[in-house]
Amino acid sequence: MTHPVDVHVGKRIRHRRWLVGMTQQQLAEKVGIKFQQIQKYETGANRVSASRLWDIADTLDVQIGFFFEGLGNEDDAKVKDAMPSDLLGDKEALDLVRSYYAIPENQRRRLFELARVLSDVA
The missing domain is CATH 1.10.260.40 (lambda repressor-like DNA-binding domains)
Structure with a gap:
């Protein structure tokens, strides 16, 4: 087990x-x-x-x-x-994460903050 x-x-x-x-x-x-x-x-x-x-x-x-x-x-x-x-x-989630890390860091941080605001998890 x-x-x-x-x-x-x-x-x-x-x-x-x-x-x-x-x-x-x-x-x-x-x-x-x-x-x-x-x-x-x-x-x-x-x-x-x-x-x-x-x-x-x-x-x-x-x-x-x-x-x-x-x-x-x-x-x-x-x-x-x-x-x-x-x-x-989930393959779609994995592709999303890989794409996210391919974005330049300064743009990635801005995208992350936007996602947090939109999801109300912040």
Whole structure:
């Protein structure tokens, strides 16, 4: 049986991998394992050891804490209720995020502020 923490960490691995445009095969090769193991990590079927998570974080250029962000955070319940549980599992949402980060930083900040005002989440 999968543990909720393992599932969360796996989703965060997949989320970051997609954001940087890396395949499971590419991540696996850089970390020195088979892509099937990455699949198992991403579904939460297998737990990621501390040393392997360190290697994955290094490869994906994030801090270890990235994989635990949002875990057990009840303060965001209202926002979470309005969004799908696996937002970045949606191809359209992923394309939107990639496009957003392709915008020059000063314009991106202005777009972000506009989105916050329009959504009343600010």
